Amino acid sequence: MLKIGDKEFKSRLFTGTGKFSNNNLMRKSLEASESELVTVALKRVDIKSDDDDMLKVLSHERINLLPNTSGVRNAKEAIFAAQLAREALETNFVKLEIHPDPKYLLPDPIETLKATEELAKDGFIVMPYIHADPVLCKRLENAGSSAVMPLGSPIGSNKGLKTIDFLEIIIEQSNLPVVVDAGIGAPSDAAKAMELGADAVLVNTAIAVSPNPVEMAIAFKMAVEAGRMAYEAKLAASKNFAEASSPLTSFLD
Numbered sequence: 001m002l003k004i005g006d007k008e009f010k011s012r013l014f015t016g017t018g019k020f021s022n023n024n025l026m027r028k029s030l031e032a033s034e035s036e037l038v039t040v041a042l043k044r045v046d047i048k049s050d051d052d053d054m055l056k057v058l059s060h061e062r063i064n065l066l067p068n069t070s071g072v073r074n075a076k077e078a079i080f081a082a083q084l085a086r087e088a089l090e091t092n093f094v095k096l097e098i099h100p101d102p103k104y105l106l107p108d109p110i111e112t113l114k115a116t117e118e119l120a121k122d123g124f125i126v127m128p129y130i131h132a133d134p135v136l137c138k139r140l141e142n143a144g145s146s147a148v149m150p151l152g153s154p155i156g157s158n159k160g161l162k163t164i165d166f167l168e169i170i171i172e173q174s175n176l177p178v179v180v181d182a183g184i185g186a187p188s189d190a191a192k193a194m195e196l197g198a199d200a201v202l203v204n205t206a207i208a209v210s211p212n213p214v215e216m217a218i219a220f221k222m223a224v225e226a227g228r229m230a231y232e233a234k235l236a237a238s239k240n241f242a243e244a245s246s247p248l249t250s251f252l253d
């Protein structure tokens with residue numbers, strides 16, 4: 001089981017709710033993914049209504065909501081958004097996303113560190129979306145973060161694990177759960193992240209934009225399970241030379 005804050009998760013596939021062509025398909029693919037932590041942008045929910053369509057789809061006993069602060073430009077706005085989300089969605093989990101530049105959506109590390117410190121003091125389970133920066137991960141750990149969410153590549157790019165060398169350092173050094181987030185374009189990327197020892201992955205675009213999001217959700221679920229299993233069973237080391245699988249000479253003796 002993976003533990004973050006006070007919650008335990010059997011599934012290590014976290015999912016997003018953007019870009020689905022309709023809520024019914026979203027519901028079916030979230031079900032198929034068996035994901036237990038689902039991120040939702042606060043700006044996409046009508047927090048004044050008890051009858052919001054998105055929230056109705058997400059009100060399933062297996063699903064824990066992970067509100068994200070997407071759309072905010074600095075720590076002050078992020079803190080405000082997190083407080084609104086806590087009130088409206090009755091969870092102290094928050095995916096802290098501060099990416100002021102709309103072209104690359106790259107996270108602002110300084111504002112993210114500031115907001116993490118404040119939110120952690122205020123009792124939030126903070127899961128910051130960050131560049132794959134091992135030094136920043138350590139700073140966030142000291143600031144009270146509950147997990148770190150380094151990016152594989154830019155959000156929605158489907159480019160896979162472009163930051164792999166830094167993800168390996170983060171995983172090696174981290175005392176917090178490491179959730180590889182963003183840019184995971186194929187189940188093989190998710191499996192690779194899990195084989196490296198990531199604690200979980202977060203996938204949105206690759207599932208939501210597939211012509212068959214339900215099948216794709218299942219493919220990601222299986223890939224995450226396979227990658228985790230391989231990590232636990234310990235992968236054989238790679239070598240720069242060949243090593244025969246069976247004896248080459250003994251039968252000639």
Ligand SMILES: CC(=O)[C@@H](O)[C@H](O)COP(=O)(O)O
Pocket residue numbers: 015016017018039068154155156157158181182183184202203204205206
């Ligand atoms: C929904 C969400 O939080 C995304 O911003 C997240 O980072 C996933 O990225 P992909 O859409 O690239 O999977």
